[in-house]
Amino acid sequence: MASPAATRPSETLDRILRDYQAVAARLPDAAVTRDARAHAVRELSRYGWPKASDEQWRYTNLRAFEAVPAFGPAVPVPELLLPELAPELPPALPGFQRLLYVDGVRQLGAAASAAATATTTAGPDWPAEQRFGLLCDMFASDVAALRIRGSAAVEVLFLTSAAAAGAACYPRLQVALEPDSELKLVERHLGAPPAPTLVCANIAIELGRGARLMHYRLQQCGPRTAFADTLDARLAEQASYSVRQVAIGAGSARTSAQVRLSGRGAALSWQAIAVGRGQQVHDAALKVEHLAPDTRTEEVFRGIADERARIAFSGHIHIAACAPGSDARQSLRGLIEGAGAEIDLRPRLEINTDEVKAQHGATTGALDENLMFYLLARGIDRSTARALLKWAFLGDVLRAIDLREVRRAAEQGAAGQLPDVVAIGALT
């Protein structure tokens, strides 16, 4: 990461607004309407740039985002260069349609999707803790908009090319599932630009009555990326939303997610892993609103902080008075491995009616000594035992990834983050 400029929050905001003025004229209406962009500018000016003293931002490495050289979107990569990018792309997922976005812009050379029809919609009204979403509303040049009727499987790859180094990319994904439809969605963020680069993604999801979305999210950006993803999901009656999120890349990352369970019986399963080493900072904040009766949340987080990394997860579950019969479970666990590492967990429940089931557990610590002894007593050496146990620690979530290829990719990514984990194939 470049040495962070010691800028005041207001200076960063000024820079953003200046950069916006410079590019506003060439930003396409098709991605975000002019009105919506103007609205985002007003909102961001009203909120201001976040400060570390703000409750919702205290664990984010804001300086990494402040140190981004330019907020304007990168100049799109010419189609001719695409073949050069091919080696950077993961193998195709069987049965999935692939959409490829390079530096935030759709590559038509990739297979066209029947399921995908572009629509232009404004982003949701982002609350202050999701204000990074406003940046994407302001600057996005394109959008991946999926409207699904029936059943589909789509892989969306967001690749940051070397050409984007020193600038910013604004991936944008909008997904709407019609009632009783079903989608398997893989969302991957890749690419390692050689200079500080901002990747700031917005994801908006709407699930109709009885719709089911399996959303696999892999963030594997390079170390010089400051990565932000802002997600808004709304669930109608009986809709079900499963998220499997693996955050292993980027120098600094911030996830700001909000899920609204608006219809009776809507259900969320959010299972996430973050693995950090070096000086990485991963901060994720998930807010779940139970707004209807009999809604359910299952939240699992496993974070490993190695070396000097900082991993933070804030899970906020709010059960409104109008949501009796809600059931919410949170299980947050952090494993702190490095002497300079830090784990910050914020399990948070706000309950406004009595007919609910809600519980959370949060633990942070080193590897379990009993498990360690068991392995040593079987003659396994210390570093292998450590690796095994770290692996086991992530196991809950990794095993919940039911797509083999995605799981393999997640495992390989996680293994690359764990200094003493080798020979993953034999483990799984």
Added chain:
Amino acid sequence: MSTPDIDALVNRSYRHGFVTDIESDTVPPGLDESVVRLISHKKHEPQFLLDWRLRALAHWQRMREPHWAHLRYQPIDYDAISYYSAPKQNKDGPKSLADVDPKLLATYEKLGVPLHERARLAGVAVDAVFDSVSVATTFKERLSAAGVIFCPFSEAVQKHPALLERYLGSVVPYTDNFYATLNSAVFTDGSFVYVPPGVRCPMELSTYFRINAANTGQFERTLIIADEGAYVSYLEGCTAPMRDENQLHAAVVELIALDDAQIKYSTVQNWYPGDEQGRGGIYNFVTKRGECRGRNARISWTQVETGSAITWKYPSCILRGENSVGEFYSVATTNNYQQADTGTKMIHIGANTRSTIVSKGISAGHGQNAYRGLVKILPSAIGARNFTQCDSLLMGKHSGAHTFPYIEVRNPTATVEHEASTSRISEEQLFYCLQRGIGAEDAVNMIVSGFCRTVFKELPMEFAVEAQNLLAVSLEGAVG
């Protein structure tokens, strides 16, 4: 299903609601430098204390009231508060209980404060604070034989200025927070305890606080120091008369435990919570913090919070000494429109420091109960351990329970565990009890006291009984 109309079941009026008619020596409302100088002058304070108060005032005037607590309340008009009031009395003050204003003694009788008889029998020394000035202290001799200093704060200012200058503000600096800073500027009295090295304080020390004069803020200051190897158990209990206007209470309690010392601080807080519509009631914004400054030191906070319209308090421990231990046991109930935002901070600095947090929140009616806690393990805290258990019991559709824990760990050898659960008293459970011939109130009491058992067992015996009763009273009419 036929369930009892439980709203009708109780709603007994506040038992301790009456006003004692005593003339007060009260300064006009409002706060500026002259008020601070007046307070300091009336108390014949040394220069260092006046300077400290003035620095606090200057700082406070630049501060803004916090708004982050999970609370809603009418803004407090700090210019409408009178910052000093003392009951009129003989110039030299009461020499013994016989010299104390009989009306005051009668007040304590009504409150059931066992000043005269039961105090002696129970072996409790009572330093009773009436409004802001201490009027009676007992058991001085037995304590002084042991070398224990237990006196009103204002007396300590005169007799033990060196101890004060050394320790006052060393745990809660005057810059700490809005309410603590205000307290530092205008506190009028409170309690001071010093237990010398190796001494086990021969009795439970107890102070009954009471808010009396209308529109008078209470700014108690308590400072407890347990020197090396010392032990002290301190009890604080509160009741308040019925009032229409909300009253501010912003106390500061500082605890200091040196090597191998132990301080146990127990509170039963039963101030006037406001009526069924949420009118009246005490605003209770208290700063309580202890520091385990020495090795193997131990500080335990136990609290039972049933009163006040609004409670905002986080008794905390700074675990600096190696192997030191911090504990926090809390029961907080909110009924009607009461709001409580309470919890603790455990700051682990020393190696092998341990902390335990057990928080039980009970919300009934429109009551809102929030637990806010911070467990922070600094890089120096090798082998630190924390266990937190945070349970909520909900009674009623409009009740609220909120937990806001922060867990920040910066040492790889530390272990922190946090568990939270939510349960409720259901109509089915109540019906089951009724069907077995157990009354609704008894059933609720049964369930609630089971829920709170782990905290009650931390209280000194005489307090545990009182706490249990208070809980029953505060939850009357809660089920429905």
Added chain:
Amino acid sequence: MTSAADPLAPPLLDIRDLHVKVGGQEVLRGISLVVRAGEVHAIMGPNGSGKSTLAHVLAGRPGYEIVSGSASFEGRDLFALAPEQRARAGLFLGFQYPVEIPGVNNAYLLKAAVNAARRERGLAELDAFEFLSVVRTKIRLMQIDESFLSRGVNEGFSGGEKKRNEILQLLVLEPKLALLDETDSGLDIDALKLVANGINSLRAAERAIVLVTHYQRMLDFVVPDYVHVLARGRIARSGDRTLALELEKRGYDWIGEQAAA
């Protein structure tokens, strides 16, 4: 004595006047015990007598303070070795409460353990096929379903399954000395027979077995050469199998009185 061991052979395990503290409390108060290859010993005693402590100290579990005394394994100072080195040298501890390690499968653990021991002995590591053929026969012996290999270590196992898994590991690792800590506890009679069969299949002239147990019923199936009774951190009595039978009739109080006397 029915021992198959050569009384003149150097001891496999030699414990001398061992004193051990746990949390400041002296739990072992002078244990001396010699175990030779080919022997089966049973260590019995009431709860809290120090049986499990002895097994764990020998295996190198952290948290115990060795106050004085020594223990050698084939002439090497046991306490100078890390737990994994002891295991590779051929000392196996069967756990009373085997831990669950979700996410690490049984096959992986077994293979890693086998190959760690083989490396130690200068043998080539087993490849996946060789390993599987070894494990398959043992799995059948313990009547364990093969699907179990791909499950997490002890994950979701019943108490009996966990114990069978311990014996499976024992069979696959073929240690020189097996310390089995309350392996019989919580087993029904069928499972007990199965476990005993497994243990008996391992009895050999070059191997010793130490059974730590509260009840003598295990000893009906795995007949020991020697029985030692622990009371208050000391060996109060040693004898042969008949001592175990006597204990069953008279209970431990009888020994306790003798030890106190």
